[in-house]
Amino acid sequence: MFNLHAFHNPNQKFHDYFRCYPISMMAGPSRESLNYGGKIILPPSALDRLSRLNITYPMLFELKNEFSGKITYSGVLEFIAEEGRVYLPNWMLRSLGLGSGELIVIESATLMQGSFLKIQPQSTDFLDISDPKAVLENSLRNFSTLTVDDIFEISYNDHIYAIKVLEVRPESDSHSISVVETDIEVDFAPPVGYVEPTPASSVSAAASRSITPAINTPGAMAATIGYNDMLASASQSSLSSFQGQGQRLSGRSRSVIPSPAHTDAKPATTTAHLQADSPPLPLNLSYGTFFFGFPLIPLPPETDNDDAPEQSEPQLFAGVGQSLRASRKRKESGGQSRRVRQHSADAIEVD
Amino acid sequence: MILRFRGRDGTFRIDLPADATISDVVQQLSLRIPSAQPSTFTFSDAPNRPGQLATEVLSKTVSDLGLKHGDLLFLAYDSAGTGDAATDTPDATNASARPAGPAAVSLSDLDKKLLAIDGRIKRPRDPKFCKHAANGMCEYCSPLEPWDPAYIEEHKIKHLSFHTYLRQLQHQQHSEVGSTVTKFLSQPFYGVKKPCPNKHAPWPNGICSKCQPSAITLQQQQFRMVDHVEFASPSIINRFLDSWRSSGLQRFGYMFGTLKPYTDVPLGIKAVVEVIYEPPQRDESDGLQLTLPWDDEDRINHIASECGLVPLGAIFTDLTDAGNGDGSVICRRHANSYFLSSLEVCFAAEMQRRHRLKIPFAENDEFSSRYVTCVISGNTKGEIEVSAYQASAAAESMLDVDLIEPSTDPGQMLVKLPQSGSDRYVPDIFYRKVNKYGVGEQHSAKPAFPVEYLIVTLSHGFPSEPQPVFSGPGAFPVENRGYIGETADTASVKKAVLNNALNVSSVSDFHLLCYIQSMNILDEEGFKLLVEFATTHEENVGLKLESNASWQTFVMILESS
Numbered sequence: 001m002f003n004l005h006a007f008h009n010p011n012q013k014f015h016d017y018f019r020c021y022p023i024s025m026m027a028g029p030s031r032e033s034l035n036y037g038g039k040i041i042l043p044p045s046a047l048d049r050l051s052r053l054n055i056t057y058p059m060l061f062e063l064k065n066e067f068s069g070k071i072t073y074s075g076v077l078e079f080i081a082e083e084g085r086v087y088l089p090n091w092m093l094r095s096l097g098l099g100s101g102e103l104i105v106i107e108s109a110t111l112m113q114g115s116f117l118k119i120q121p122q123s124t125d126f127l128d129i130s131d132p133k134a135v136l137e138n139s140l141r142n143f144s145t146l147t148v149d150d151i152f153e154i155s156y157n158d159h160i161y162a163i164k165v166l167e168v169r170p171e172s173d174s175h176s177i178s179v180v181e182t183d184i185e186v187d188f189a190p191p192v193g194y195v196e197p198t199p200a201s202s203v204s205a206a207a208s209r210s211i212t213p214a215i216n217t218p219g220a221m222a223a224t225i226g227y228n229d230m231l232a233s234a235s236q237s238s239l240s241s242f243q244g245q246g247q248r249l250s251g252r253s254r255s256v257i258p259s260p261a262h263t264d265a266k267p268a269t270t271t272a273h274l275q276a277d278s279p280p281l282p283l284n285l286s287y288g289t290f291f292f293g294f295p296l297i298p299l300p301p302e303t304d305n306d307d308a309p310e311q312s313e314p315q316l317f318a319g320v321g322q323s324l325r326a327s328r329k330r331k332e333s334g335g336q337s338r339r340v341r342q343h344s345a346d347a348i349e350v351d
Numbered sequence: 352m353i354l355r356f357r358g359r360d361g362t363f364r365i366d367l368p369a370d371a372t373i374s375d376v377v378q379q380l381s382l383r384i385p386s387a388q389p390s391t392f393t394f395s396d397a398p399n400r401p402g403q404l405a406t407e408v409l410s411k412t413v414s415d416l417g418l419k420h421g422d423l424l425f426l427a428y429d430s431a432g433t434g435d436a437a438t439d440t441p442d443a444t445n446a447s448a449r450p451a452g453p454a455a456v457s458l459s460d461l462d463k464k465l466l467a468i469d470g471r472i473k474r475p476r477d478p479k480f481c482k483h484a485a486n487g488m489c490e491y492c493s494p495l496e497p498w499d500p501a502y503i504e505e506h507k508i509k510h511l512s513f514h515t516y517l518r519q520l521q522h523q524q525h526s527e528v529g530s531t532v533t534k535f536l537s538q539p540f541y542g543v544k545k546p547c548p549n550k551h552a553p554w555p556n557g558i559c560s561k562c563q564p565s566a567i568t569l570q571q572q573q574f575r576m577v578d579h580v581e582f583a584s585p586s587i588i589n590r591f592l593d594s595w596r597s598s599g600l601q602r603f604g605y606m607f608g609t610l611k612p613y614t615d616v617p618l619g620i621k622a623v624v625e626v627i628y629e630p631p632q633r634d635e636s637d638g639l640q641l642t643l644p645w646d647d648e649d650r651i652n653h654i655a656s657e658c659g660l661v662p663l664g665a666i667f668t669d670l671t672d673a674g675n676g677d678g679s680v681i682c683r684r685h686a687n688s689y690f691l692s693s694l695e696v697c698f699a700a701e702m703q704r705r706h707r708l709k710i711p712f713a714e715n716d717e718f719s720s721r722y723v724t725c726v727i728s729g730n731t732k733g734e735i736e737v738s739a740y741q742a743s744a745a746a747e748s749m750l751d752v753d754l755i756e757p758s759t760d761p762g763q764m765l766v767k768l769p770q771s772g773s774d775r776y777v778p779d780i781f782y783r784k785v786n787k788y789g790v791g792e793q794h795s796a797k798p799a800f801p802v803e804y805l806i807v808t809l810s811h812g813f814p815s816e817p818q819p820v821f822s823g824p825g826a827f828p829v830e831n832r833g834y835i836g837e838t839a840d841t842a843s844v845k846k847a848v849l850n851n852a853l854n855v856s857s858v859s860d861f862h863l864l865c866y867i868q869s870m871n872i873l874d875e876e877g878f879k880l881l882v883e884f885a886t887t888h889e890e891n892v893g894l895k896l897e898s899n900a901s902w903q904t905f906v907m908i909l910e911s912s
Contacts, residue, residue, distance in 0.1 A: 221638025230759050280758035280799045282765055283694055286640075287701060290694065292601060292669040293637030294761045296681065297688035299731055 012053050014061075014108035016046065018086040019101050026087050034089060036155040037142030039077035041087035042106075047079040055108045058180050060145055062109040063088070065096045072096055073109060073176040075144025091153045091162075111145055114177030116169035120189035122151060122162035127191060129156065136186065140179060147176040222293040230281050354418060356394075358426035360384055367413060374409040380426070387428040394424045402427060456709040456716045461610050461620065465514045470497050470618045496522065497617035509571075510807055514618035516574035517712065536713035539745055541567060542752040543776045555774040566779035569796060569804040572743035576708065576721045579613045579621035580664075580739040580811040583819035588737065590825050591627045592727065595668050598835045600634035603641060603667040605651075607660040607861070610721060622663045622723055625820045626655075626861040631831045639667070654865055657882045658820065664723035665702055670735065679733035684726065691726065691740050692761030693802050699724040700742035700750045700805070719744040723809060739809040746805035754780070755805075763799040820886050823847075823860035830862055839866045845909045855893070859885040872908060877901035 023034045026041065034041070040061070050059060064071045072095055074088075081087055086104060088096075098104060121127075129135055139154035146152070151164045166189055168177045177184075190196075222228060285291065354376070356363045363383045365376060381389040395402025402425065408416070418424070458466070471494035480491040495502050498511055498519035511519065520535045543554040547562035554562065582588055594602045604627035613619030628651055631642040652662065671681040684690050691699070703720035710718050723739050730736040749755045753775055758765040769775045780796035782804050794800070827847045828837040839862070847863055858864070864885060868878060880896040883889075896902050 219635055219637030221635040221640075224635075224640075225638075227759065280760035280763045280765055282767075283757045283759050285694065285757070286643075287698070288641030288643045289638070290601070290603065290640070290667060290698070291638040291692075292683070294683075294689075294692065294759075296683060297685075299682050299685055300687050 014046070014050055014053055014055060014106070016049075016106055018042075018104050018106055019084060020086050020088050020093065020096075020098050020104040021100050022090055022093060023087050024090075025100065026081070033142075033155070034077065034087075035091070036139065036153050036160070037077070037089060038092075038144055038146070038152060039075045039142065040089075040092070041081045042076050042079050043081040043083045043085060044079045045083055046106075050108070053108070056110050058144060058178070060109045060111050060178060062107045062174070063092070063096060064105040064107070065098055066103065066105055068097050070096045071174075072147045072150055073111060073145040073174065075180070089153075091151060095150050109174070111174060111176050111178040112170050112172055113182040114146065114168055114170075114179050114184050115182070116167070116185045116187070117146060117165065117177070117179075118167035118187040118189060120164045120166050121191040122164060124191045124194050125159065126161050126163070127194070129161075132188075144180050145176050145178055147174075149175075219293050221291055225283075225285055225289070225291060227283075227291065227293060230283070233281070352413070352420035354413070355421070355423045356380060356426040357398075357423060358384070358387075358428065360386070363426075369414060370412055372410060372412050373405055373416070376413065377405050377409065384428070386430050388430070389428075391427075391429040393427045395427075396424060398425050400425075456711050458711065459709075461612065462514075462710065465612055465618055465620070466517075468612075468618060469494075470514065470518065471495060472497060472499070472502060472617060498522075508616075510575040510578075511573055512578050512613075512616050512619040513574055513576050514620070518618070534712060534714045536710065536718045538713065538715070538718055539748040540564070540751075541748050541754055541778060554776060558776070564776065564778040566781065567745070567749075567796075568793070569745060569780065569782040569800065571804060572745065572807050575807045575809060576620070576719050576741060577610070577622050577723055577809055578616045578619040580723055580725060580737075580809055581621050581623045582737070582811070582813050583608065583623055583625050584817040585813050586825055587624060587627055587819070588727070590829065591629075591666065592668065592670075592735070594629070594634075594829070594832055594835060594837075595670055598634070599672070600636055600834075601639045601668045601670070602629065602634060603632050603639050603665065604629045606663040606666050606723075606725070607655045607658075608663045609660060610663070620721070622721070624663055624666075625658075625660055627666060628655075628861070628865070629829055629831050634834070636671075650868070651865060654861075654868055654882070657879065658861065658864070658886050660820070662706060662722070664725060664739075665699070666725040666727065666737075669726055669728040671729075673729070673733055675733075680729035680735055682729040682731050682733060684728050684738070685731055689762040689802065690738065690808070691724070691802065691806050693755075693757035693764040694761070695724065695726070696742055696746060696764065696802050696805050697750065697755065697757050699740065700746040703742055704747050704750060719747060725811070737811050739811045741807045741809060743805050743807055749805075758799060760799070762801055764802045764805060765799050766797045768798070821859045821861050822888065823856050823858065823863065823885075825860060827860050827863040827866070830865060839863075841870075841909065841912045844870070845912065849906065849909055855884065855888045859888065867905075872901070872905045874901040877905070 023031060023041070040063075059076050061074055061076065062071060063074055072092060074092065086106065088098075088104075093099070096104070126132065135154070135156050139156065143152070146165050146168060148165050148168055151162050153160050153162050155161075167187075168175065170177070283291070352367055352369055354365050354367060356365065363380065365379050365383075367375065367379075377389050377392055380392065381387060390406055392405035393402040394405060473494050474492045476485065477491040481487075481489055483489055496518065497515040502508075503511070517536070524535045541564045543558065543564060544562035545553050547553065547557070547559060549559050549561050551557040551559060591602065591604055594600070606622075606624045606627055608623045608625040611621050611623055613621035630645045630647070633640045633642065655662070669683060671683070673679045673681050699722075702724070703722045706720050706722040707717040708720050709716055712718070720741075723741055725737055725739045727735060727737050746755070754767055754777060756765050756767045766777065766780055767775075769777050780800070781793045782796050782800050783791050783793050784801075785791050828839040828843055830839065832838070844863065844866060847860070848857055858881060864882060867873060867881065873881065877896070877899045880892060880899055881902070884892045884896050
């Protein structure tokens with residue numbers, strides 16, 4: 001059902017000024033989850049006007065901070081805001097550089113359907129997610145648009161992950177894509193603060209292995225006394241706690257000898273990766289035999305290094321209590337507080 | 352008629368016809384006292400009086416001897432099995448069976464010296480509390496006993512010295528050392544007492560609370576038998592390490608030296624190592640095996656004692672190059688791994704059992720040992736460092752009754768559980784440890800417990816001004832190092848001894864002395880002179896040696912070879 005007015009003005013745009021507020025200031029029950037999406041809450045009058053305009057669906061908007069000229073794009077979730085107000089997710093306020101109650105220009109916009117997206121997690125925690133594809137698919141459902149240089153937030157498993165958009169395709173002047181009803185190829189940049197660990201460590205390990213074979217390979221004495229077999233049997237005996245055989249009611253004996261896999265797949269034991277927690281077995285060597293090829297337990301890190309991470313951790317509740325009454329200890333240490341005490345000794349001493 | 356016989360096993364009534372002979376009496380008595388030897392029966396009519404040997408009057412009848420119905424005779428005899436001659440009275444038998452009264456061992460010179468020291472810790476006048484004049488004394492400035500608990504707490508003393516411990520025990524017993532010898536030291540015993548004082552069948556057929564060993568609670572030993580190990584000169588260690596440096600294989604040696612008082616610790620003892628003798632062994636990079644039995648042991652001990660040295664302990668290397676190219680080594684032994692592996696603790700305890708300290712204050716005149724075990728390994732900075740340990744007296748005693756065995760985990764000692772058919776008794780063993788909440792809690796030591804409970808750490812060091820007994824250049828090949836091409840032969844002796852005129856530095860080398868002795872050219876007197884010259888460094892002994900006939904022969908042989 002086309003509106004006659006709209007039909008005459010096909011390029012007419014929705015354009016209005018609003019005061020922006022964070023989601024948390026919205027009336028009604030708290031809806032924290034809206035912070036982790038890319039949709040805004042507009043007043044009902046906006047819907048009224050939008051419905052009379054000839055705009056493309058889904059409704060997408062360009063949000064602009066007129067003072068700084070920062071622009072981002074978003075979808076709309078509901079039209080329940082008070083008149084003149086718009087509610088935005090926190091990350092959006094941050095990327096527009098807006099505070100609560102400031103003016104924002106909202107225009108309707110048309111964006112291309114995205115085909116490619118390159119994002120960069122803002123912390124290495126993101127690597128701990130076991131299935132990032134599923135997490136992203138699920139949380140990007142709450143978004144309609146993605147704009148380059150925005151740092152959006154998703155919530156997963158009680159943890160908030162900030163993710164920056166680095167690149168979108170197809171490229172356009174708006175540097176933004178619509179992610180509704182589309183398949184997008186996603187590429188990841190290494191998270192901020194991520195250090196590539198593998199090449200360096202493998203080089204050093206190879207170097208140490210080649211120079212000091214005694215650490216990682218069993219020596220002649222270990223072979224003589226069969227130390228590796230001892231340890232292997234120790235760890236195996238600890239692994240195979242539930243040994244034994246099944247019995248058949250029919251009385252026929254079981255044809256399969258149990259656990260051939262165990263004996264075949266006997267691990268190639270070297271002293272390097274022997275478990276220190278395997279139960280100790282008797283080491284009965286003849287008197288006068290010494291053996292030093294025990295698994296090497298690396299030195300604990302030095303105590304100086306221990307202090308550093310503690311300091312870097314944020315100190316919660318790190319303030320100092322203040323007492324109106326000058327305590328006895330402080331009285332002794334500082335001359336000034338002692339003078340205070342002399343002035344009004346009786347009044348202060350009473351607890 | 353009835354005759355009564357009173358002996359040490361009780362009174363026996365024997366019913367006899369009037370015309371019975373003494374042989375009948377002996378026959379009946381031997382049935383009643385199966386433990387007695389019938390040939391040693393003696394009768395007397397009063398106790399403590401030498402009696403009549405029964406075998407001499409076998410054919411006589413009872414009435415011939417004038418015995419009447421109801422007479423009481425005193426009987427003495429030897430038990431079957433003892434080969435002693437017949438004794439007259441039961442009392443005399445008992446008296447002779449008692450062990451000899453005086454102590455069999457005497458104190459060593461070192462112990463005598465330390466017992467003579469007052470040993471109390473002198474304190475200056477306390478400016479805070481002392482109210483008296485400068486030459487007065489009060490409770491705040493009187494000397495402290497060396498074992499004073501507050502002093503130990505204040506100075507963080509981990510182990511008392513042995514003589515401090517002796518005095519503490521003495522104090523507890525209120526007895527005086529030197530005047531009366533009391534046996535207040537006792538090596539713990541963890542086995543079943545045999546025979547049991549309750550007179551039941553011996554273990555494993557019976558056990559009771561009297562013969563059963565009580566539960567063992569392991570704790571760190573309060574004292575140490577030796578406080579400090581001093582290497583008379585750094586070159587001793589250097590020379591020992593040379594074998595590892597040139598081969599990369601570990602090395603073992605026996606340390607010989609002297610025990611001396613150590614003044615840095617109250618009543619302390621230090622072991623001054625003068626030489627490391629390397630016995631025959633098969634070395635590997637990750638272990639070593641001594642070639643046992645060591646045939647030369649007695650010969651080397653004899654030469655050492657001629658030099659005035661005693662066996663002090665064992666030393667071995669556990670070194671692995673870290674591969675940094677700067678001579679640093681891997682640190683295997685640290686607080687998170689182990690200091691002395693369970694295998695080495697058992698070795699140390701066994702060596703200590705073979706070198707017991709003879710001291711008259713101990714039951715059986717033996718107590719623990721002053722034998723030390725040194726490890727050369729990498730410290731936390733990757734430097735080569737010596738550390739010295741002893742196994743505790745508890746470790747020796749546990750090894751005595753075969754309670755422990757080493758395990759594949761070096762930090763854990765296994766409790767050897769009894770197998771069926773063996774008559775070992777394993778008591779309950781516990782150890783106490785402070786948990787993460789700072790509360791001491793008791794753990795069962797079965798199946799394994801940390802070896803730290805069985806070792807005692809000693810300090811070690813080098814003197815600031817080395818005055819080693821053997822001051823030679825140390826160029827003579829060390830024995831049993833054939834595998835790295837170091838072999839002693841006549842040529843090397845010739846090179847060492849005849850380099851120039853005979854002087855101390857050329858012969859003052861234990862390894863050289865041992866080799867010369869094995870050549871069997873010098874006679875006893877010549878060798879004694881050589882040893883004296885090498886150890887005392889006195890010129891007139893050297894002159895005597897030069898004029899000794901067998902030495903001249905020896906030199907002649909060397910020159911002509």
